[in-house]
Amino acid sequence: MKQVKLAVFGVIIIFLSGCGSARYGRDATLSQDIGEYYKAIEKYRKARKKEKNREKRIEYAYQLAECYRAIGLYDYAAQNYKFAIRLGFDDKEALLHYADMLRITQKYEEAYETYRTYLEAVPGDQRALDGVEAMQKTQEWVANPTRHIINPIKEINSRESDFSPVFVGGRDNEIYFTSSREASTGKKESMITGQKYTDIYRATFGIQRQKWEKPRLLDESMIINTGDEEGAVTLSSSGEEMIFTRCRYDKSEPLGAELYSTSQSRGSWSSPIKLQIVGDSIIAAHPALNPDGTEIYFVSDMPGGQGGKDIWKATVDGGSFGRPVNLGPTVNTSADEMFPFVRDNGDLYFASNGHIGQGGFDLFHAYKNDDGILVVENMGSPMNSPSDDFGIAFVTGENKGMFTSNRKGSRGDDIYSFVVPPKVYQIEIDVFNKETASHLDGSTMRVIGTDGTNMKIRARGGKFKMKLKPETEYVFAAFKDGFLRDKAAVNTIGLEDSKDFRFTMNLTPTDAPIKVDNINYEFGSWELLESSKTALDTLVQILVFNPTITIELMAHTDYVGSEQFNFDLSQKRAQSVVDYLIEKGINPNRLVAKGYGETWPKTVTRKLANQYDFLKRGDELTEEFILKLPEAQQEIARGINRRTEFRVLSTDFIERFDAEPEG
Template sequence: MKRTYFFATVLLALFVLGSCSSQKNYRLGNLSYEIGEYYRATEKFRKAYRKDDNLQHKMEMAYQMAEAYRAIGDYGRAAIWYQNAIRRQHPDFKAVLHWADCLRATQKYEEAIEAYQQYLDSFPTDVQAINGLDACRYTQEWEANPTRYVVNAVRELNSRYSDYTPVFVGGRDNEILLTSARENNVGRKESGITGAYFADIYRAEYQVQRQKWGPPQLVDESGLINSPDEEGAVTLSPSGDEMIFTRARYDKQNDKGTELYRVKMSRGNWSEPVKLDLVGDSLIAAHPSLSANGDTLYFVSDKPGGYGGKDIWMATGGGGSFSNPVNLGPKINTPGDEVFPTIRSNGELYFSSNYHMGMGGLDIFKATRNEEGEWRLQNLKAPINSTGDDFGMAFIEGEEVRGLFASNRKGSRSDDIYSFYLPPKVFRVSGEIYDKETGQRMDGARIRIIGTDGTNLRMRADKGQFQMTLNPETEYVFAAFKDGYLNDKGRESTIGLDESQDFRVDLYLTPTDAPIKVDNINYAFGSWELQPQSVYALDSLVGILELNPTITIELMAHTDFVGSEQFNFDLSQKRAQAVVDYLIQKGINPKRLVAKGYGETWPKKVTRKMAQQYDFLKRNDELTEEFIKQLTPEQQEIAKALNRRTEFRVLSTDFYETFSPEVEE
């Protein structure tokens, strides 16, 4: 009996201790979560969750663990805990939206689409959900059709810890500063936010002989810059002798806010850091980026007056002092987080956002101002962006677009540094010149190429072939010439093209030693009135005459043998004249035009192309009345239609336009 009582007492004590421990961890988890120590919060909540039988507590802890994991970029674990909270009927329906975001970030697109649609059923106008749903569709397309950027992990700069926000010293490609939480940092304290060690600022040089980066070394070991607190993203003046960096200060592991400090280099030594007073205490001031002339500072803050989450702000000043921060506005900033700005010397702003439509997590966006000063945004898509977090662009100054950025995409050990390079757009054109009648490639033709960028080239087509490289943002005209043939031309344009492209321009020269049929010129039955559908063919004839300004032509109209000879002569003459009148109306000099009606007296001779099209005809057959009457009724109608035609033949090739001087009264 005493033994039973003893064991009961022990069990009760253990239960009470477990309950107290659970409540303590739950309380500590809430405290850590409130001050932004998300990693530490997950540890406390997990311990409390295992021992807490209170269903309300479990629901709340599941949601807060999901929020904490999402805050540190662990989207896989976040999705699991959001689903747990939703299953426990968490009252905040945002859990469904965040669950959908995390599913998308882990490439579970079908599940994400269902979750977004579930959320939109209750909140149909929610911009974040609409963007997320669209992103599920676009992301797969962007991954399947990446942009021209070439992206590679820079192995020698990366550790198994977080490495991020590289910046080039002086814009050169041989020296960088970066932020890292690797093993040899100062202080060796663990961050309650991420669970990693506090980060410090490192320096690395590119080793030309080895064609790789050397091992990163602490930029300062004295405690002046790299302190026992946590150092973060940096920016440098154009000369590299001034640095503004981020520092997160802690007092007994309590977050005291994130601040920006400025230091200057003198004779190889950094000065004492000076805090920039940009925001109030306990607010965030982080992720600095200096303009090329050093008088404008872009940074991230959660200060009042923003649009929610973290916003990008701009402060102007000089001599290292900046004041009166201005929010960049709703085109850039959103209810989500906009972070890690980089301002280039050409005015382009690059930043990361988890709210603008992207592939998942933080995506990098390019922002440019139009003539009215309004920002225009562009998602850099894959392979710059991924379903993970992508941030912290750094550019090497020069004509080529290349540099470094950070990402925790699939294949990364943590936040890793990646290189990017945008190969120049290459546009090539190739083509061949053919005899339009025979279909054979021609030798001896000449090409003239005119571009809106001032290009004016003449070349001989070698064996009927030509090729050349085209310039970006240019419209081209390609014209082919050969004696005894009508000229032909084609157009291509590289204006607005984002990707390299090969063009094909084949030109067809029509011989002038035989009449040339103009297809699809139609008249009312038994009349010379031109039908409206003839306009395209007539305008193409105008184009031929404009492209061949030295030719004069005889416009020839023909009929079939139905009706009297005199009627057909008169009808064909009036039809030919109707076409000539149209050409004159379009600006063609009347001296270049002769109208001639032939009635039924000039039957069509079958060409190679016609013989290929109609198996009852052979090349050089003449479609006389006698020949046609030997055909079947159906074949007769085809043959008569071939005889009813409008053609032209070249009379001369030496016409030159002359203009009479105006006579002044």
């Protein structure tokens, strides 16, 4: 995160006073101590080149690695840590930092071995354990990405650093952001980054061209943008008041990061006023106002924090500020937490290299759960990458916005757009005639949902389609005169992604007997086998779902045995089924038991004809027909005749509930 540690943070450390390699070394150390990492790198490289002493050269390599790590050049940092370690640098911190750089640059196998080596020397070090966990988590995040869609905004980004966008008035057609591009008014080169001092820029979205217009300086009159560095911005909800970071210099020596306030009237900005939130000797940067402007969040390394740079909060009251409060260890770590942003729903977003993440800085979301406990979550992939991701802002009321990243493909710190597309749920149902296997025209779909949905819709051509609402349960029932109803249930509760539901409903015609499959009895008996009860439970559901029908339970046998025996057996079997249905709560007035023995041979249906190639639709399985078949086929045909069916007798049954007699 090249620009992040730059001007905004390199200036926060208390300054230290300070030929050949020794002079370069002293100058480099001084620059490093005051955060001028780019300048320090130049000096250390010269010092190492001239130095003859082996120990000094190793020390310079290590300090070079530290400087590269500070400005987010992790590949260079890894190379110099490796060099120092190989030459015998004995501080174990170098091994830990080297493992971190290997992890960030996605050399996971080497990183794991380096962490393991470090933990052998420093058992139980939480930083190393977190590094190992971070690699495992990264694989999970990449394998299970969030629904965010991200894209670099090419019209806004330059070859220099562009970062920390904010939306003016919360709208998506205008932003302010920070940049070190060529047009900046600060002509000097930062000793922290090697780039120009940063300024605040404005960009607007062109409706006609449907793209972002070329960014321009927010202020060219040197009121906001000056010869010093202007950085991260926050705006009031109307966009008329602005608080921003300014890093002042005196003869190129940094004086610290401070917050300034200004307001806009008729397109002109007032002279900025320094905010008195912290003491004069303490830095304050990266401001973020909450939606109603009653609280300001900012970054500081003031005493009382968790270590490194922390996020603090102060109340705003008529232009004065209450005592800053540290956000505590749930948000802040011993490393750096920066670039806070408060969304319109009150949730906090920030960047951190202390919480477990994928790379250098990751984006995190802090919110209170249902129990009122503050929870911090990594935003996962693709919002985060092995590089630095920070400076997020949302459009008011929408799940979209912008953030900053120097991930692969960026030219430095670039601004990216993101959007979470709305979850779309849709159901499509094909309604078929179960007998003909063709779409059933003229059927009606009844839809009932827990959100209050209750409607009837014609399924034209046997097809039905509609969009569903999130977090809702639905029941769909298809019906048509002359057919048994069918139903399906779906729900969108807890679904993280869009989903299309597809169902087939088969409506059974009631003008012919309907076979109940898998009804079996003991041989020569009317006792139902236990396995038959699952099929009968399905019949119970049919009767419950079609409450106006009365049916005749029809039991059939084959021709083996006497006619009277078969008739009696089939009647008892039909009654066994009726008795079971009554036990399950079906009104006995809806049921008639009828045994037909061998007198009603089965007529082959389309389904049976498709199942058995020796039968064709319309064949009647009489004794005469069966005896003409080969022996193996005769047994199949007799088995088809041994069946339990039902047919609909009426469709106008009304359940009557008589009042209980008075005592």
